[in-house]
Amino acid sequence: MTFARYSSLQNRVAFITGGGSGIGASIVEAFVEQGAQVAFVDILEDESRALAERLAEKGKKPLFIACDLLDIKALDVAITTVRDTLGPIQVLVNNAANDTRQEVDAVTEADWDRTMSLNIKHQFFAAQAVGRQMRTLGAGSIINFSSIAWMGGAGAMTTYATAKAAVVGLTNSLAREFGPSNIRVNAIAPGAVITERQKRLWVSEDDMQMFIERQCMKRSLVPDDIARTALFLAADDSFMLTKQCIVVDGGLR
Template sequence: MTPGAIYSSLKDRTVLVTGGGSGIGESIVEHFIAQGAKVGFIDIAEEASKALVDKIRAEGGTVHFEQCDLKDIPATQAAIGRIREALGPITILVNNAAHDQRHAIDEVTPEYWDDRIAVNLKHQFFCAQAVAPDMKAAGRGAIINMGSVSWMIGQGNMPGYTTSKSAVVGLTRALARDLGEFGIRVVSVAPGWIMTERQIELWLDEEGEKELMTRQCLKRKLVPADIAKSVLFFASDEAGACTNQTYVVDGGWV
C-alpha cells in the first residue's frame, strides 16, 4: 500500500472505523495507520479482523479490534467504550459498515426491512452519539458517514439498502448542524462501484464490467484505496471548512 499524501493533523489521533475488517473498511484502517493514527475498529467478522490486526502490529502500528454485531446497539456502545479505554478519546469516526445484500420487493418482510435499516443506518447515529462527548471535550472532531451512489442512480433489487443509504444524507446534515458549534465536522462520502473482493466474487461479470466502463467518466475500475484516500482528506484539518455535505467518489458515474 502506498499512503499518498501525509496529513500531519492525523498523527496520534484516535480513529474509530466500523466494518474495518475487510473491503473498503480495511483499506481505511490501513491508510489511517500509515498516517500515524491510532485506530480502533469494529467488525462482526473475527478471523479476517484478527489477521488485519496481526499485520498492522507486525508493522509497528497501533490498532485495537472489537468483535461486535453493530445491530446490537448496547454491545456497540460497550465496544466503543473499550476502544476509548485502549486508545484514548476518539476524535475521528468513520461510519463505514453496511451490507448490500440483494432483495426483491415481494420477498421483504417487516422483520427483514428493520434488519436492513439496522445494518445500514441505525448504528451510524448511535456511534456518532457515543463519540460526540470526546469530540466536544477536544473542541474538534470529524465524522465521515459512508453513503452510496446506489440510490442516486436508481439501482434496483435492494430497496432496504438504497433507502438506508439515501437517509445517510439526512443524518449527515442533521448531525453537522447540531454538532458544528462544537467544532465537529460531519460529511458523507458516497462511493460508486468499488472493486472489493466481495463485489468481484458476487456481482462483477462481463455485462457489469461493460456497464461500468460505459457509465463512468473514468475508464478504470475503482478500488478501496480510492475511497480511503478521500476519507483521509475529510478527516484531516485540510478539510477544515468541509461539513454538512455529501461528496461523491464514483469515477464520474452520477
C-alpha cells in the same frame, strides 16, 4: 502516483466500523499508515485479526474489537473501550453496511428492519456516543457512508437505497447540531467499488467492464480510492468542510 500525508492525523484516535474487509480494511490501513491510533470493529473476527497482525508488521497494530453492530449496547461498550485504551475518539468512520439484493415483493418487515439496522441505525448511535467524546476535545470529524445507489434508483436494492439516502439526512442534521463544538460531519457516497465480496456475490467481469465504460475515469474504482477521501475528511486540511456528501464514483452517475 504520490498521495498526501496529513500531519494532523499523527496519533489521532480513529474509530472505524466494519474495518475487517473491503473498503473498511483499506480505511484501517490508510489511517495506520498516516500514524493514527486506529481502532476498528467488525463481526468478521478471523479476517479482522489477520488484518491487525499484518499491519502490526508496519509498526503500529490497530485495536480490533469484535462487535455485531446490530447490538447497539455492544457498540457502546466498544466505543468506551477505545476511549479507555487509546483516549478520546477524534475521528469516526461509519463504514459498515450490507447491500444485500432483494426484489420488492420479497422484502418482509424483518428484512426491512434488519436493513435499516445494518445501514443507518448504528451510524446514528455511534455518532451519538462518539460525539460526547468529541465535545470534550472541542473538535472532531465524523464520516458517514452513503452510496450512489439511492441517487440513480439501483435495481433490487430499494431497502438499501432508502437507508443510504437517509444517511445524507442524518449527516446534514448532525453537522448542524455538532458544528458549534467544531465537530464536522460529512458523508461519502461510493460508486461501483470492486471488492472481493462484490466479485464473489454480485459483480461479473462483464459488469466490471460496463462500469468502466460508463465512468469518466476508465479504470475500476477500488477501496483505496475511498480510503483516501476519508483521510482528507478526517484531516485538519478539510476543517471548513461539513454537511457535505462527497460522491466518489469515477464519474459513473
